Amino acid sequence: MKYCSHCGSPHLRITVPEGDTHPRQVCQDCRTIHYHNPKVVTGCLPVWEDRVLLCRRAIEPAYGWWNVPSGYLENGESVADGARREVREEAAAEVEIDYLITLYNIERINQVYLQFVGLLVDGVYGVGPESLECRLFTEKEIPWNDIAFTSSKFTLRNYFRDRRTNGKTLFRGSYPDEGTPIR
């Protein structure tokens, strides 16, 4: 933020407001305190029989790489609704949310990933406008070296772990502690 979004002033200063514990951008003219907070990335891994649905990204970043359908949570929607919307946008598919598998933090870029496992309704999918292609993969077919984000790898690896133990676990991690950086 270079200008105060409340009054347009360029006189922003980073300072700890009275009673606060963190430095904030504070407008020296209108005194507005500007808070900047992490964003939620919500997504869902669609499952059909022994396979999972991945989408090859048609947008940057990571154009051409495979991904678990995910994106920023929008104002006015729940985390689960956002996950369903992302599956629609990327894979033209409907999912029934099963369980939350991933709480994954990337503190460096202020992102919190919340990813569900969902049942791909009727096994039907297409290719959404944000994807080059979509495909169902068995565990052995997963293109581990072409997965777009560590969050996707985290979710995929844990999903197959769950599958072997018949579990429905929530895995919690922070980049790069429990995720493997792949890019």
Add this chain to the structure above:
Amino acid sequence: MKYCSHCGSPHLRITVPEGDTHPRQVCQDCRTIHYHNPKVVTGCLPVWEDRVLLCRRAIEPAYGWWNVPSGYLENGESVADGARREVREEAAAEVEIDYLITLYNIERINQVYLQFVGLLVDGVYGVGPESLECRLFTEKEIPWNDIAFTSSKFTLRNYFRDRRTNGKTLFRGSYPDEGTPIR
């Protein structure tokens, strides 16, 4: 946002950018697209033997009401670190995170609550600068009519449900569907 935070222009227009699906504030001078997204409120219910720790708020909103220690997740921290920080700020206590019990959406005000259950280390607590008092409560002692937020009520009710079944469940809800509005 009344002024573009990138160039200071007052010429913001709400429009759907090309390739986007949602209306955004777009600066008509520098073309910056301004995204506004939900915020994460992170917290932890500290548990000691058969009691849970609540804090009576010394700050608005809900001054004087009892609350599960919670607050906005800050840039640069993980959800669990944020929860531990909130317990420190409100109850001058340390917790060992046990499990995530709450994913609770309040879509109307663009909030996502993530609340853990934690073990109160050594049963020690004080009164943080954001609290009037802190106290351990058994289930029977919970001041249900003086709880600050539906999210707190949601977490408390579900925690005692878990306790009866020896479960460690993640409960998912959206205001007011599964929470009871109390204020």
